Amino acid sequence: MDTITDTTPQAPERLPVIRPERADGSDTGAIRALTAEAFAPPGKAVAPTSARGRGAVVREAGIIDALRESGALSYSLVAVHAGRIVGHAAASPVTLDPDDGGRWYAVGPVSVHPEFRRQGTGSALMRALLDLLVVYGASGVVLFGDPSLYSRFGFEPRDGLTLAGPGPGASQQFQALRLDGEPGVPTATVTYHPAFGDDRPER
Ligand SMILES: CC(C)(COP(=O)(O)OP(=O)(O)OC[C@H]1O[C@@H](n2cnc3c(N)ncnc32)[C@H](O)[C@@H]1OP(=O)(O)O)[C@@H](O)C(=O)NCCC(=O)NCCS
Incomplete structure (x- = not known):
């Protein structure tokens, strides 16, 4: 039988591999820990977060768990470096009122471990x-x-x-990107999945 030789050139030392979260749950703990560390307030120790992490000190880790439990973690990608999960990006469905009949998603949370930032990992996750x-x-x-x-x-x-x-819904920080090639965007109010809680989805 022929053997297949991988002739792919060596990737740059710190370039991570982007892949979907594993369906068997084996990435869940690492994603939770990474997200908690990435979003921890500067200078503060990372509080442990449970699988039902709503109310945890690091809210974003709990959001991902709650999305997953609700079947609303539609897309969950990890960036893996030397076997370690160093980045994560999520997308979940949003509703538009009035409904335009399309499928719209919110991107976030997006996390890169502090030691791996400013090396293109966040951008690679977003593009994937x-x-x-x-x-x-x-x-x-x-x-x-x-x-x-x-x-x-x-x-x-x-x-x-x-x-x-609540708050100024038309904030400059609320942004959209059309992906289906149609012109413009609907005139509508966007609501995030309940997993994001009552706060503004600042991620
Ligand atoms: C935001 C975040 C995901 C970016 O990840 P990253 O791997 O550093 O991103 P990249 O290396 O692809 O950088 C992309 C650009 O983001 C900008 N950027 C990244 N981190 C930044 C920071 N801390 N402050 C300001 N700009 C930053 C840079 O301008 C960079 O552009 P450049 O290539 O011209 O330098 C990462 O900093 C992070 O996990 N932050 C904490 C969690 C968070 O705030 N997530 C975003 C909201 S969901």
């Missing part, structure tokens, strides 16, 4: 996530975050597409 969303027919995506981080992927605040809930 957007590619998957296009392949599986998403109409578009929204997120809440710093426009200087996300404009490079095409996200921008869009007149008419606003975030439900």
Whole structure:
């Protein structure tokens, strides 16, 4: 039998592999720990988070668990470096009111371990996530975050597409990216999955 020789050139030493979260649950703990560490307030120890982590000190880790439990963690990608999960990106469905008949998702939380930041891992996760969303027919995506981080992927605040809930829904930090090639965005109010809780989805 022929053997297959892998002639792929060596990747740069610190380039991670991006893959989906494993369906057998074996990545869950590492994703929770990574997210808690990535979002921990600077200088504060990371509080342990349970699988039912709502109310945990690091809210974002609990959001991912709650999405998964609800079957709403539609896309969950990890970045693996030398066998260790060093990055994670999630996407979950959002609802539009009025419904435009499409499939819209929220991106986030997105986390990269502090030791691995500013090396392109967050961007690689985002590009892989957007590619998957296009392949599986998403109409578009929204997120809440710093426009200087996300404009490079095409996200921008869009007149008419606003975030439900308290506060200025048309904030410059609420951005959208259409993925299906249709022009413009619907005029609608966007509601995140209940796993995000009552707070503004600031991730
Ligand atoms: C945001 C985050 C995911 C970026 O991950 P990353 O692997 O460092 O991202 P990249 O290396 O792909 O950097 C992409 C760009 O983001 C910007 N950036 C990344 N981290 C930044 C930081 N801490 N402050 C300001 N800009 C930052 C850089 O400008 C970089 O652009 P450059 O290539 O011109 O330098 C990571 O910093 C993180 O986990 N932060 C804590 C959690 C968080 O806030 N997540 C985002 C909201 S969901």
